[in-house]
Amino acid sequence: MTRTTVGARLALTGAGALLLAACAGSQDAPARSAAQQLLRAVDTGDGSAACALLAPAARDELEQQSGRPCERAVLQEDLGSGSGAAHVEVYDSMAQVRLGADTVFLSRFDGRWLVVGAACTPVAGRPYDCSVAVP
Amino acid sequence: MRTFLRHNSLSLFFGALFVLSLAGQSVAGWHQLNALQVAEHLDPLTWTGYVTSSDFAVDVAENWQSEFLQFWLYLMATVWLLQKGSPESKELDKAGRESDEDQKIGAHAVADSPAWARTGGWRTRVYSSSLAMVMGAIFLASWLVQSVAGWAAFNEQRLQQLQDPLSWTSYLRNADFWARTLQNWQSEFLAVGAMAVLTIYLRQRGSSQSKPVGQPHGSTGVEG
Structure with a gap:
């Protein structure tokens, strides 16, 4: 193996790591915006807008559990007010947005951030208990 | 061509x-x-x-780091450690960094020796370890990339499972990082150790990595 080849591989790997960090940072704002829009939609009684922000499987699960259309069922959930400082963590296709005491999990679907977990209560040492979530 | x-x-x-x-x-x-x-x-x-994605990056980097660690360790271990009968080992009386004459450096350089082998001083010291330095640097860089990409991939999985992500320093203490690392290391060490021992008794005609077929088992440091 030549040293040129080794150097090229090393540069490629380093560039990949930087790209990874850069891509994650650029997704913070869209993920935060999607979470805020969901909580605002529920807060203002706009069920259609709220359901459009849920991942398809989360929407189906909510309808099955409640026995009602998503637009009505989602307004019965206590998703929180979303007030307080926002803290966003993005890792590839997944994101967690904390808005004050409220935690929302999102995943990227065809370039859009959709909610896969909301109305979440932390459980020590275990996954969050989310009323709205994919199965 | x-x-x-x-x-x-x-x-x-x-x-x-x-x-x-x-x-x-x-x-x-x-x-x-x-x-x-x-x-x-x-x-x-x-x-x-x-x-x-970090999933692809970690899968690539975890293998790269272990391969370069393997070659770096083998390079360093074969300076001092010996294996009687193995073509992978030096002759039994040559353990260590050897003399300048044996290594053809400084005044003992030959006509077409690399310039930094002939010049002496820091250049010859650096050049004398240049292969290990580059191999070691690639190992460390690949391991660092594995840790960063593995951290991102692991946190992506945790978020899918509706769990809080970990910090990078917490990930370095997590079983996922060490399971990925050690599963690669053990296979590399096994392969190198097996090569050192099996080449004592077994042969591959024409290969530079084997003793000549008729070479006695006890011959050390003889390659085909």
Whole structure:
């Protein structure tokens, strides 16, 4: 193996790591915006807008559990007010947005951030208990 | 051109195998990840999305780091450690860094010795360890990339499971990081150890990595 080849591989790997960090940072704002829009939609009684922000499987699960259309069922959930400082963590296709005491999990679907977990209560040492979530 | 190909066939062969294997890994890994995404009710990735993801990066980097660690360790261990009968070992009376005369450096350089071997001083000291320095640096860089990409991939999985992500320093103490690291290390050490021992008794006619077929088992440091 030549040293040129080794150097090229090393540069490629380093560039990949930087790209990874850069891509994650650029997704913070869209993920935060999607979470805020969901909580605002529920807060203002706009069920259609709220359901459009849920991942398809989360929407189906909510309808099955409640026995009602998503637009009505989602307004019965206590998703929180979303007030307080926002803290966003993005890792590839997944994101967690904390808005004050409220935690929302999102995943990227065809370039859009959709909610896969909301109305979440932390459980020590275990996954969050989310009323709205994919199965 | 034909002479160039023949004189560089070993590096060209392995370079081609590397590219083909990496391409194959990218396709197989992409299908594997998308099967998991669908099972989790999440969106499948495009191939481009996969090869720029932390999942692909960690799978590549964890193997690179272990390969370069293997070669770096073998390089360093064979300075001091011996294996009687193995062509991978030096002769039994040559343990250590050897004399300047044996290494053809400084006043003992030959006409076409590399310039930094002849010049003496810091240049010769650096050049005397340049292979280990580069191998060691690539190992450390690859291991660092594994830790960063593995951290991102692990946190992506935790978020899918509705769990809080970990900090990078917490990930370095996590079983996932060490399981990925050690599963690669153990296989590399086994392969190198097996090569050192099996070449005492077994032969491959014509290979530079084997003793000549008729060479006695007790001959050490003799390559074909």
